[in-house]
Amino acid sequence: MTLLSRLAEHALRQPNRLAIQGSSQSLSYSNLHHQILEFQERLTGLGIGSLAMDLDNGPAWAVIDLAAMGQQIGVVPIPPFFSNRQIRHALTESGTRHVITDDPEAFRERAAGAILNEIATLELCGTTLTLLQTVNQIAHIPADVLKVTFTSGTTSEPKGVLLGRPHIEAVIRALAERVGV
Numbered sequence: 001m002t003l004l005s006r007l008a009e010h011a012l013r014q015p016n017r018l019a020i021q022g023s024s025q026s027l028s029y030s031n032l033h034h035q036i037l038e039f040q041e042r043l044t045g046l047g048i049g050s051l052a053m054d055l056d057n058g059p060a061w062a063v064i065d066l067a068a069m070g071q072q073i074g075v076v077p078i079p080p081f082f083s084n085r086q087i088r089h090a091l092t093e094s095g096t097r098h099v100i101t102d103d104p105e106a107f108r109e110r111a112a113g114a115i116l117n118e119i120a121t122l123e124l125c126g127t128t129l130t131l132l133q134t135v136n137q138i139a140h141i142p143a144d145v146l147k148v149t150f151t152s153g154t155t156s157e158p159k160g161v162l163l164g165r166p167h168i169e170a171v172i173r174a175l176a177e178r179v180g181v
Contacts, residue, residue: 003169004070007019007029007066011030015028016029019031019032026059032059032062036063036070043068048071049097049141051073052078052090052098053077054078054080054100055129058127059127060125064124072143074096074145074146075147075148076150077149078099078107079152082158084111090150092114093160094140094160096134097133098132102127102128107132141162142162146168148161
């Protein structure tokens with residue numbers, strides 16, 4: 001059973017139970033499931049093949065990450081401590097064509113040199129998000145990769161670690177077993 005199928009099951013069995021507690025918003029399992037399905041439709045409608053994420057941890061982050069997982073869209077989290085050079089490197093190396101951010105002006109500044117065109121503004125979980133398009137022409141993320149997590153790059157250029165569904169699901173199963181879910 002996958003993480004998304006388990007969430008759907010919880011949404012049916014315990015629709016009002018708290019799934020995510022954010023600083024300004026909480027989501028029940030039913031609401032979380034609905035938000036994921038709705039965002040999957042948005043991603044499909046926008047033709048997103050890979051997506052870099054530059055936003056604070058919270059309900060919107062979780063919904064986007066889970067929606068992308070359900071659509072087999074590779075996600076590249078951009079660490080807040082990355083320098084301009086490291087951000088450009090992560091975008092170029094991953095080949096991602098889209099960035100979603102909760103602060104487009106700050107991200108454009110942080111990603112100086114990467115041409116980013118605004119293509120959509122979205123509302124999700126009480127957060128205004130902006131979808132930006134990069135100049136990358138070719139997506140490098142293999143189809144079976146769901147997440148590209150870059151190393152810190154403290155000793156050299158950050159390196160992308162490719163994580164597929166089997167890697168992510170194995171961690172989820174191990175965590176569920178450990179906490180007795």
